[in-house]
Amino acid sequence: MRPLLVLALLGASPALAAEPQCSLPGPTPIAVADHENHVVPPIPKTDAQEPAAAARPAAQLPESLAVLPFVQHVASAGAVISDFGPSHGLRSIAARNGDQFMIFQITPDGQAAVSGALTDLTAAQLTAAANGNVTPLSPQHGLDGVFVRSGAQFQVFYITPDKERVIPGVMWDAAGKDLTREQVANVPGAVPTVVVGDVASAKTDGKPVASAVPALPLVQKANYGTVGSALAPHLWMLIDPQCVYSVRAYQMLHPFVEAGKVQLSVIPISVLDYEDKGQSTKSALALLSKPGEQLVASWQAGNVNDPPIPAAAARLQANMAIAQAIGLQGTPTLIWKKADGTEGRIDGVPTSVEALLASIGSGS
Numbered sequence: 001m002r003p004l005l006v007l008a009l010l011g012a013s014p015a016l017a018a019e020p021q022c023s024l025p026g027p028t029p030i031a032v033a034d035h036e037n038h039v040v041p042p043i044p045k046t047d048a049q050e051p052a053a054a055a056r057p058a059a060q061l062p063e064s065l066a067v068l069p070f071v072q073h074v075a076s077a078g079a080v081i082s083d084f085g086p087s088h089g090l091r092s093i094a095a096r097n098g099d100q101f102m103i104f105q106i107t108p109d110g111q112a113a114v115s116g117a118l119t120d121l122t123a124a125q126l127t128a129a130a131n132g133n134v135t136p137l138s139p140q141h142g143l144d145g146v147f148v149r150s151g152a153q154f155q156v157f158y159i160t161p162d163k164e165r166v167i168p169g170v171m172w173d174a175a176g177k178d179l180t181r182e183q184v185a186n187v188p189g190a191v192p193t194v195v196v197g198d199v200a201s202a203k204t205d206g207k208p209v210a211s212a213v214p215a216l217p218l219v220q221k222a223n224y225g226t227v228g229s230a231l232a233p234h235l236w237m238l239i240d241p242q243c244v245y246s247v248r249a250y251q252m253l254h255p256f257v258e259a260g261k262v263q264l265s266v267i268p269i270s271v272l273d274y275e276d277k278g279q280s281t282k283s284a285l286a287l288l289s290k291p292g293e294q295l296v297a298s299w300q301a302g303n304v305n306d307p308p309i310p311a312a313a314a315r316l317q318a319n320m321a322i323a324q325a326i327g328l329q330g331t332p333t334l335i336w337k338k339a340d341g342t343e344g345r346i347d348g349v350p351t352s353v354e355a356l357l358a359s360i361g362s363g364s
Helices: 003-010 069-076 123-130 179-183 244-258 279-287 292-300 312-325 353-359
Strands: 080-087 090-097 100-106 112-115 134-140 143-150 153-159 166-168 170-173 225-227 234-239 263-268 333-337 343-347
Touching: 069 080, 069 090, 069 100, 123 134, 123 143, 134 179, 143 179, 170 179, 225 292, 234 244, 244 263, 244 292, 244 353, 263 279, 263 292, 263 312, 279 292, 279 312, 333 353, 343 353
Parallel strands: 234 263
Antiparallel strands: 080 090, 090 100, 100 112, 112 170, 134 143, 143 153, 153 166, 225 263, 234 333, 333 343
16 A cells, blocks of 8 residues: 555644655565465454444544554544454554555554554564565564565564564554654665666665755756746755645645745656656656746646656756755755755645745745
């Protein structure tokens, strides 16, 4: 299931995620089957002593769920909760938002959950199947985790307290923070730096790249399209054309661009190839094939499928190198010069466009 669903469930409330982004890829999942070679079912089995309950909104949560901080936060973000009862020392729920849903295994302390279904594999069976390609992770919220390699792919599994089941998935805390990414940060190759599909290839040490230089001078040298008055304060925004949060940020800024209060330069990059099967790169290449004065309008109109010109690949590669140099973690990322001459940056959708514009010398 797309990671964006997790953001939709955990990020719907400003208290949970004030500046949502389309993030760089986490661990690449490997296919897992149970010991009978059947596909792992999407919904785990429930214990007979506690049958599954009907879906409930936050206000109707039973006491057994209402006391669990993770469930409280997911429900308060607008998700409808279905309770599948306890199993192997954990509690299984489904969180549904519209026609999308996710299965979560709540940690013993109730403060976090793993997004994934229980498999029929034991911890010992998984270790044997992996033939030694297993790296133990530090325990989180009462659960042991392991990083398992399968060729060039890998997956994090969490082990139930009774060691009788493993869960392939990502652990999130009650504030919507990805704990798995932190756990695997020091495992070589686990957290990729910015790489652009088939356009550019790079060897990395698997560790997040921190910005060693100011971002503004670099983004000013990027390939971008610009809209708005040349007399207005200038704002640069790195976007993935397929990122819903990039679209949201542009929609928020567009009225102020039209009013002459900000000049906006949009820098296309690609971070979502891992979940949209390469469409992000194709869209970015299409936009970077447009003249600068047409790029933003083309993105706004959804004109992102034209064949790229020969120069587009080099333009995108240059943008990706800049994104890596500034330590980009997702899109949108906004960069500007503040009224006092220092550099401003927002990683995610701005919570207040008015406050943003005020910081670059343009009041609302």
